[in-house]
Amino acid sequence: MASHLTQISPQSEWVDPGFVLHQSPVRNLLRVLRQLIKPLKGDKTLPTPTGLVLIALSIGIGSAAYNASSNILFITLSLMLSSLLLSGLLSWMNFKGTRWRMILPPHLRAGEVTDVRVELWNANSLLPVYSLCFNVMGMASRVSRTLYQQERLDPGEHAQLDWLFEPQTRGVETIAITSLESQFPFGFLRKSVWGGVHRSVVVWPKRVAYEFKPLDGHHWRQQGRPVLRPGSGTELINLRNYLPGDPVRLMHWKASARLRRPMVRDMSEDNQASYLIFVETPARVWPDPEQFEVLCSVAASLAEDLYEHDQLWGAAINDQPVLPIRRLSDLHRFLELLVQVQPVDHYTPVDDIMGTTVITFRPGAEKRVTMYVGGHQAGST
8 A cells, every 4th residue: 555545443444535644733734735746646626627717717817917907807717716715725624534445245247237336525623525526447457437426525524436347257356445435525626636546356256057967877976976075964073163154054162162163063974976177278188268157167166056965075176286176165266277277288186086086177159168078079159
């Protein structure tokens, strides 16, 4: 964060324009006067078209007043110049007590609309805040939007501005509040300050439609790797610390009370057909970038659906170790790996993949992706 931006607390991540620090009134006054000569990074004060007309009229009236030595014209000139100065002062005071922050979900999904929320807080004790504009931008997508404060914000009140943002491709997206603008109070000046907020968030691959129909006979069920994974069975595997996403019904209340921390039960459940998703990305097999993106999307979609039906025990990418998928956080970890995956020149698969029911992928016709289980075609996009 830039040196002139401050926070209310490290936990809240509120940002302010940096006009006033927690210093003595004299030092703050000297600091403000210095900023009038050398503004902070990103701070600008420019005249609007209406302001340019007012400045032009002021120049004309000033010239006429000087030539005619008319007191009325000088009084008119002073009123016009005072309105410009008052506009700048009130605009500065409008920004002075504001605090803002951006709220994002832990991850985004390509092709799905997500709510990007900007929260605004008026920390002033006396003055309300009017008509702020937040310029928000997705840096990777090169998409921007201006969010407008529609209603007056009284001292101590909060407001929220929402942007329905839709990322188009997987990857890491940085969403930033690039600047804040205000034409308050008269519309003569456009004052802007640096937004100072940049948040990075992963964008999971897009969900795609597909068909997956492996053979349902006894032979295929026997090839599935029976695993003991958290489920709805009756056999207790062990007790462990609570992790986000664990069902409340698995809480072990006595152990939690005794240890003074949340504990959950891992119950065994034999899966009738558990698969391992193996994503191979050799560049010679996946030379088409669009088809490669379809590969990432179908692998992510299939992993989510198999996990929901308790038919996914693990996943692997190229020569990376097999990732056992026992809980929701493991699935999210695999989706994050798919965000980073790229075509590779060569690799050596790990030995753990051999001898299991493995789902592999190969290019199909017309940028489709075909799925195979044990060398037999089991579905396609």
